Amino acid sequence: MNRKSNFPIDFVVTWVDGNDDNWLKKRSLFDEKNADDKTKTRFRDYNLFNYWFRGVENYAPWVNKIYLVTDNQIPTWLNLNHPKLVWIDHKQIMSEINLPTFNSSAIEVNLKNIEDLSEHFVLFNDDMFLNAPVKASDFFWHDGKPRDSIGLNAIMPVEDFDHVVANNMIIINKKFDKFQVIKSNFFNFFNFKNGPLNVYTLLLLFLPRLTRFYDLHIPYSILKSEFTTVMSENNDLYELTSRNRFRSIQDITIWSVRYTQLAKGLFKPRRYNFGKFYDLTKTEIIVKDIKNSKHKVIDINDSDVISSQEFTELVYDLKNAFDIHLKHKSEFEL
Template structure:
């Protein structure tokens, strides 16, 4: 059996670019009050370390078919645009014009299936998510289905973002009201790969709609699933796509694809130790994460109260581990 091609899609933006600031201001200036948590500067910051993302992919995933770098038209000046695996895609090349310009990552994600030439199976990365160990296609897909963490969680309103989780769950449970996948394949939900998280599935067993554990890591997706969700829930996806910046109250996001795979029983269990998410102010944890042979994925999230010395330390750590330029760099 021939291996299915797997692409990577990664989003990148440089929020310090004066032209970007001017264009965004023209759109968001018309919005009366913007919550910094929702649309603060940290949502668009570029730390000058994106080239290391390519070094890690080149070293740890030589099997990848194409890398689709999605931007609003910006290009990192160090990027080698001649690399045969690289496809630079601007928003206007795949997002319907009625949704443009957009500064809403959820709107961009929900239209990824429209990218011309994108493979059916693709890994979706943000630019703060890294591959830190040698990987195989089988780490992400089995028999053409994505490997996911099927663990339920209580929906607790700990931040404005919880509203989007709630909207995602509401959409999914309109189609799967009774945890049918869990009943027909209990081994996928009570799986040793989830470790102690199995307890969550056990405790939430009597309940109907609940939330899901989300690790905020790169995620294996299927183009056909996203296209299908547009067919059956086009109204809500259209509403999200029309929001120029994030609107946690009404938006859904790409998590609906993973949730759909889980509830339609089209997935395989992924180990909870496969990756880890930390904040930039927690860089002291990095050495331990890099040494853990189970962990292949890492997300280093921006912190709104970022201490500059932590960013410098992060750059030193990844420079030490990935000193060699990749072919994606000029």
Template sequence: MKKLLRKALTKDSVVNVLNYLLSTCLFEVFYRKFKSKNIILNICSLKKIDVVITWVDGECDEWKSKCNRYAHGKEHCFINESNNSARFRQVDELKYTLRSIFKYAGWVDKIYIVTDSQVPSWLTINDKVKVIDHKDIFLYTKNLPVFNSHAIEANIHRIPGLSENFIYMNDDFFFRSHVSPTDFFTEDFSKTKFFLSNRAFIPDNIGKDSFPVDIAANNNRNLLRERYGYETNRKFQHTPIALKKSVLCRFEKENPDVFKVTSSARFRSESDYSIVSSLIHFYGHHIGTAEPSVIPYFYVSFDDKLFELKMNILLLKKFKCFCINDVELNNNGSEVFDIFKRKMDLLYPEPSPYEKEQ
């Protein structure tokens, strides 16, 4: 028995030791000795991985009326594309996102869908899938309603019951083949992995015509330089995002102003930070809780002239994940959406357990 224990303890991490014990008769010995100290439960909780998805139905009349009411208020001076209709449009992407999770990421524990008092008509809510309202996670409900994804993302770590390790997805992110937790976290779960773009970089100059994503990226860069001496000009691929709740809480404790100013912006603004999609990963890299990695990935945009060709590529090649980005359309919108639904039904023909029976 001592020989087996020595073999187990040569593993690189506590998590790997537990994995080893679970597969041997030694687990009962380990359990009897340590169960009162909750060691097993604490280790197993590290392996729980939830998914958080932000979603909005921009076609809902009540939501549109509310958005227009605040958009026409005196408090707003819009930056370029901050009130772009493509930010709020939905063509059932969420349904396919959930199908992709069920098909290729069965290890996911809970799925939290964060919305503004909206629930997809086709969605079945159960112990696995929960809908979280903005008012349940914002510290200051006076900031609501918001129509700014940066503001919403700045509060997702406050979801009640959210696991320490979780994956954040927009509703235009999808899995294309089987993924494992180690695609997004190191084997011992001590670090998250992030995926830098080799094509997109933060512009050197930011002006009144700059895009919101670039303004936020520049704010991130300035903060990292001024407060942590960390330099970067990199942007990220559009992939599912691995996060640690404890790291977000630590960063918020050190920089409460970043969360406060971003959460208070109803629409994208010049003061925004893109916390979960960018800033937190560089911060994690700085403190040793995140590392750069690579993942087979594909990007498609609705306004791409080769949209159908690229969708056909997705049918033929099994990337780990892909993004279909919604932007202002210069081509035939209805035709593109028809192509999208037709191809996605080929990719994910089976309804997930999270859909009501038709």
């Protein structure tokens, strides 16, 4: 099967250097008492971002453009002259009245404003890495539908972010009837590629509303036209999220776009274990995954139980693991 696609597929990745003095000073100017960042872990920089680019060059050479979205920050080692790379400052996609922002949800709901962004794009965070060769059809099927895995899930409130998930689901339940969604997508919901997600769906099948879709926490394939439509139809929530400088229980996220694609059946089923979500407490397992390329994409999330000293040691272990397959500089590096 051809690794390329008949249509362009872009990658979009957001990045922040939480150690940057200028960024820290800017952040300190704003009231953080209502901010949903109880720890510094959300902004700790792994200093592994060069491996993200090495992974793209080695494992997805077919990508059309890479849009790097930052708050006027550029990695010192980055080659901005690479023909596939486009650097996007927040000012290019958000109203100045809403800047600066330290709210990842606000940034992501505005990615639709990237000039020349292709209809088909994949959204990465800077802690999501390609871990093995991937084909264009791993992200978008030949007919242009996003690849995804579907399963029902429930909101089990633990933290403030669960309010945001509920906000996304309000959008979905106002627009879609649960049983019509399942009827129209029966063989997507109950598909061997969904693995254990089939069990979650079965257990939640008879509840009257959609409680949540299962979130895999890996790069998401997004149709720009659906993205634009969802934000337009929910403009008040979009504008409110854009104004919130820090994460808020009032926010919506780009997940509302993914949920809409799933509810409409605008996707082609993909194996649930295509990617894997980890946090740094599982570093030993992550290192094995990287060495063996067990999953094609991995998300390495920080953890607030990891001290600064432990963080440095664990990131060093990750760097050594990445060096096994991605030791050599990419053309994205100076």
